Amino acid sequence: MQQAIQERQAWKMNGFGMLGVAAATFLLGFLFLLSELYFLGVVFFVVTGLIGPGFVMVQPNEARALIFFGKYAGSVRESGFFWVNPLTLKKRVSLRVRNFNSEKLKVNDAAGNPIIIGAVVVWKVVDSAKALFDVDNYEEFVAIQSETAIRSLASRYPYDSHADDVPSLRGIDEVAETLKREVEERLEVAGVEVIEARISHLAYAPEIAQAMLRRQQAEAIIAARRKIVEGAVGMVESALARIEGENLLQLDEERKAAMVNNLLVALVAEGDVQPVINTGTLYS
Incomplete structure (x- = not known):
C-alpha cells in the first residue's frame, strides 16, 4: 500500500532579489548582442528565460x-x-x-x-499535499463524504423522542457533535x-407529514400526562406519609382509598376542581 503524502515546506527564495538577477541577465544579454557577442547574448537570454517561470505569488490563506x-x-x-525551482x-x-x-x-x-434532512459543514484544507494527491478532487470528495455522513447519522437517530435518555435528531448539540466527528x-x-x-x-417527508404531526402531538400529550401522574402519585404518597407520621388522622383502608382518589382527581384534573363538603362521614 502506498504511503500517504505529508505536507512539507518547499525550498524558496525572495522573489524580488531574483527579479533583480533576471533584470541583470537580460540587460547583459542585450549588451552582448550590441557588442556582436551573439553567443554570450543568447546564453544570458536563455538564463533569463529559465529564471522567469520560477516566480510565484502566494496570497494569504493560500498554498502552492x-x-x-x-x-x-x-x-x-x-x-x-x-x-522557486x-x-x-x-x-x-x-x-x-x-x-x-x-x-x-x-x-x-x-x-x-x-x-427530509440537510446540513451545513464548515471546513478548510490543512494539508495541501493530502488534498491534492490522496484524493482525486478534494472539493467533490468533501461534498460526497459529507452527504454520506448525514445519511448515516439520520439512520441512527429517531426524528423525535420524548424520553430524556433517548437522543434524537432534534437534540441540537449532541447531534451536531456526532455529525462533526463522523464527517x-x-x-x-x-x-x-x-x-x-x-x-x-x-x-418529515410530505407523504407522512400530517400523520406524523398528529402522532407527535399525541405522544407529547401522553408523555405530559405520564409526568403529571407520576408527580401526583408522589405528592399523594408524601401527604399520606405525613398524615400517618404526625398522627393527624386515623384512616382505615377505605378512607385512604377515598383520600387518594380525591387527591389524584384534584392534582390531575385539567379544569378547576369543585370542593364537596361531607358533613356526615366522620361522625356517623
Whole structure:
C-alpha cells in the first residue's frame, strides 16, 4: 500500500532579489548582442528565460504545492512573492474556510420514518499535499463524504423522542457533535479539518407529514400526562406519609382509598376542581 503524502515546506527564495538577477541577465544579454557577442547574448537570454517561470505569488490563506517531474517537492504556505525551482509545476490550494450546504436528502430515520434532512459543514484544507494527491478532487470528495455522513447519522437517530435518555435528531448539540466527528473522520484522508457541522433542515417527508404531526402531538400529550401522574402519585404518597407520621388522622383502608382518589382527581384534573363538603362521614 502506498504511503500517504505529508505536507512539507518547499525550498524558496525572495522573489524580488531574483527579479533583480533576471533584470541583470537580460540587460547583459542585450549588451552582448550590441557588442556582436551573439553567443554570450543568447546564453544570458536563455538564463533569463529559465529564471522567469520560477516566480510565484502566494496570497494569504493560500498554498502552492510544487511538483518536480512527477514528484512532490513541498508546499509554500507563507504569503508573499517568492522564487522557486522553475522546473516545478505550481498547484494552487485555497486554505480559506468554506461552507458546504448539502442538498435536502430524503432518508429513513432510526424508526424507519421517511424524513427530509440537510446540513451545513464548515471546513478548510490543512494539508495541501493530502488534498491534492490522496484524493482525486478534494472539493467533490468533501461534498460526497459529507452527504454520506448525514445519511448515516439520520439512520441512527429517531426524528423525535420524548424520553430524556433517548437522543434524537432534534437534540441540537449532541447531534451536531456526532455529525462533526463522523464527517471529520471521513475527510481526514483528504487533509481537511471540519470546523463545524450542523443540521440546517429537518422535517418529515410530505407523504407522512400530517400523520406524523398528529402522532407527535399525541405522544407529547401522553408523555405530559405520564409526568403529571407520576408527580401526583408522589405528592399523594408524601401527604399520606405525613398524615400517618404526625398522627393527624386515623384512616382505615377505605378512607385512604377515598383520600387518594380525591387527591389524584384534584392534582390531575385539567379544569378547576369543585370542593364537596361531607358533613356526615366522620361522625356517623
